[in-house]
Amino acid sequence: MMLKRIMRVNARQGVRLLSSQNVVEMPPCDYKPPPYKGPTYQDNRQIRKDFLSPVMVPHFTNPLLIHAGHMQWLFDHTGRRYLDLFGGIVTVSLGHCHPKVVAAATEQMNKLWHTTHIYMHPKIHEYAELLTSKLPEHLKVVYFVNSGSEANDLAMMMARLYTGSFDIITFRNSYHGASPYTAGLTAHGTWKYNFANGFGIHHAMNPDPYRGIWGGYRDSPVQSLRAGESEVQDGVCLSSEKYLAQLEEIMMYSLPKGKLAAFFAESIQGVGGAVQYPLGYLKKAFELVKANGGVCISDEVQTGFGRTGEHFWGFEGHGVKPDIVTMAKGIGNGFPLAAVVTTKEISDTLKNALHFNTFGGNPLASAVGISVLEELENENIQQRCQDIGTYFLRTLAELRDEFEIIGDVRGKGLMIGAEMVKDPVTRSPLSPEAMMTIWDLCKDQGVILGRGGYYGNVFRIKPPMCITKEDVDFTINVLRNVLHKVNH
Template identity: 35%
Template structure:
């Protein structure tokens, strides 16, 4: 068949067959009866058929489709099935025929029935995780391996989608586009692809390929963990014998509308294919231009199809995706994608030829290396945010001085932004002796560029320079060693690609590929200007796992390597700033200068234990007591919340003379023997409910959202449960009751109105002590209240506090009344080695000072109120968002699958947290079902950060999790 004939056939609309005719065909020829549902297709007519005998697909195509082509498809299905590839099976007609040739209302058609693979395609999935791209690439490899020895006469055909004919198809279909920039762009990109492919074509191996393993033809289902699992591959209409690499090119092109504009995100698919079915070097080099050519064919074919069949919704919807694919493919240099693909396969670029020196005057001189990376000592208190800070720091060094090539610069970070910052420097900046002479390190042509740049274009590379004075005229031919002018401040960049002016900075995910295109200029500068490589984060994590007890978990399976923080952001080693939405320890924010100066000063003077006599311990204790209700007059200082709660239990035992403690189910209080005993959160300890000692008596969690009793009018019900536990204790002396005044582990749910008033009264009537665990929710974090117990209108006997007291310094406190404190003294003295040290006390007071000076409690109230309102708007809009809990900067967004049953959306919450990390936000789940976003950021968090967080959550909810 000629290409013109093929294109004409491909431009035909779908066969005209209504559901009644299709039902009649099925009954007459297959003995099948059932309901029919049309399925989308560009040229075939497809119906899903639900019958008592199972679910099938009726496929009807034009009669001019060669029977041999369709027989080849059936043979391939049988072949792949034997190879273990999940594919549909052919159901034969009543007479045993696998394929029927019919005439319906005068139109010749061919009909067949295949089994239906349950599941769905991922075509409309807005976000596709790298795992899914990897799986699709692996599927393509499996199919190609299975088809490597498959032959059939029906494979030898001319097909519009065969990349061997791409240029002819593009030339034929280009007139479907109106004259204008879009048409010019398609033609230019297609020509680039042709030039890149031509030298490689004779080296490309050939075989039978599916040629349409795309997001539209792979079928998936979610498993119990809500993970997509592959069910099978469908639609063998493009099966033929062509280049092997064509199959992967089609798969990759289809993925380009899932990459959010970044084509390098398809690399997991290529890596998966190459791992299973290794590609030749020529195939690797051909892959990207073949993808680009495919993109051009897609848009031209789609425009033509919509023109001839404007009522075909499937074709019209696909056209938008096809243009999206083309724009992504056309928006990146060919050389960059080739470099990324070759790197993935472990193939290094050819070295550049030797050159002369650009600055011969620097020969044998010591050049200062100016560190502008994330850990640079030159950066402090956020000064990296100042415009021009890098150049300022460079000038403070005596000439000659140089920045570092391939360093991830802290100054290039950005905040509250879902995109990777462009932090990797592909150039170096030099501070030189005045009017240093420059000479051509290789022969070339001198060109003037934009924004002060000039370029020496050589045979193997181009040298881009900015800051040259008295330079040659543009167009001048320069011999090696000829003068290029003078400079005092100079920017230098190499590039292998002729005609390409590369960016100065690129995103970390693109950095390695760009470094192939823009290698280090060290050789022509004559000194080492390369940044030291960053530690391998995977190797570092392996070292942690090999030495650090693994029960001490880390966030995320592949956590970013964080070594710096500033305000409410954490910064990884590649300069990306992550919004910290879970670090309630750093109430003031990270890297606060007051913490730095206070700790440094006190360390320089004294740090010892609280048995020595120094002023800070008395001053800090007085400050703490001033924050508590009247009657509280004694302070114990410790180093953590666990130690504070453990001590509170000992105080209750000593003051009451009893041992039996009431605690609340689903709560967490610490990891010591005693605090673990009273903690019943199964998220923290899966054995929590079965390992309680007999002195611990958990009461029903007063969770007004999903607890045993729901709603605010449930106080009596929850208090009745307390009465039942007290009855179980009987005549034994009750030691006390410990409870977070706001239900922290559930995301900050307030207790039912009056709950603590009634429970405290019952506990005190039995001689017990009431403990308010404020470790997470206290100290102003709630915004409306400084202490959580104020919300319930009660005063506890013991307050425990830690977390934000020291902004990261190990610091906790137990605050109580004199008689309770002295009850413990009767049993012996208490001592905490680090509790109440001079450094901790000074830092504790500084935290209180900064909270007041910077209005952080007010900020928690005002911005926290705005925050909760924005989250509530998500609840009103998205079914998965079930409820917002808490106040101030202690909030919880609970995710549920069903608003009536409140089925926890555990897996969706985990996926949402992972997506937020990709968007530049740290967030983790909480609650016994791990279905609540536990939102507890530093108290300096701004409205801009709140908007970024909520917008990002909404983005993920819109895309689906």
């Protein structure tokens, strides 16, 4: 269902709801969830309040009680269906309860759940060989862990042991985990607490083509409206050189000369709001890191496994070869699984002391991981991300041209962000109250979006990678409907 197109909506006066109640028709789904038999909605809310950590704040003004899932769809306790465009925080890669992954897990559960790798079991060896075959030739040693934070913890330790240096650089606006160790890597005040962290870690200026002071062109089907503030020569955005000078200044003034341990970079920033870098920046940054004795670590926790479409790994889009790659989330389609892959030379440093992870690479996790890799290939998921993601980005860009409240649309494949603003000229972020209004209204019409960015004003669109063109059209029509319903 297409809704009537109107003039660009001015975003400068805040949000007021209109009375229109247009409802967009949802694409069909032949899956029927089983009846819900758990505690009542109110009992669940009370249990959460009484017994779960207060940090676990549910999304939306009226939180969802999710009961079942099937591919790109979630179902609440009443059986109502929602299009999941956040994928369990960029984690459900193939789809909720994917039948092939469920079958692989069930088969392994009936045989052997857990031993730890103090004994040999076939699945961890099969999986290690298959996973490393997806990476460049020099990355051949894998350590299995359970989460992205654990993976980045281990990568930090390996880099420091291998180089004999201590200092690490990450970007402002980055997110690399919330454990006490990785909290120092993360440069996002929303996720910081008042305890000692970040000793030896430095945060470089974020080379953001939309909010950064020099703008720039990025590797995306949709460019920032500020792209024209720079220019591209031989595939390199000239604003990159200015941001690189800021990175080099950290190495000149804040580190012992030539004694950098590591540089961490997400290929596209996830929690930070799908922020990309100017063309050519990351490749030149890696060269600068190498010249200062450091190893280059690519955080593929959100961008790996075909999500960016053009490549299987996000770093490939930058033309770089990292020394260490960390991965999690989509690696297990929602099953707790993560990994660090590196060179033999770097991995050899762990021979000097015992390193062990009780659950890392357990038989069940390995069976799930193998199934995910197989189905990514069988279902041509990477190409789907390229095709559907590009279509999604371009239709969102059309929506940006219609509504001033959408300041920027960016991303690659199905790693997408839409930044909402109060003023498109100053790029002042849309207020939390206005964001919540739009977020809730989209949910009420059957679309679940994520949120991110420092101001919480970026809608994060990172769905299960099985979504269809019809799902995209439905989402665009819901967004248009919702934005028509708010008077600015």
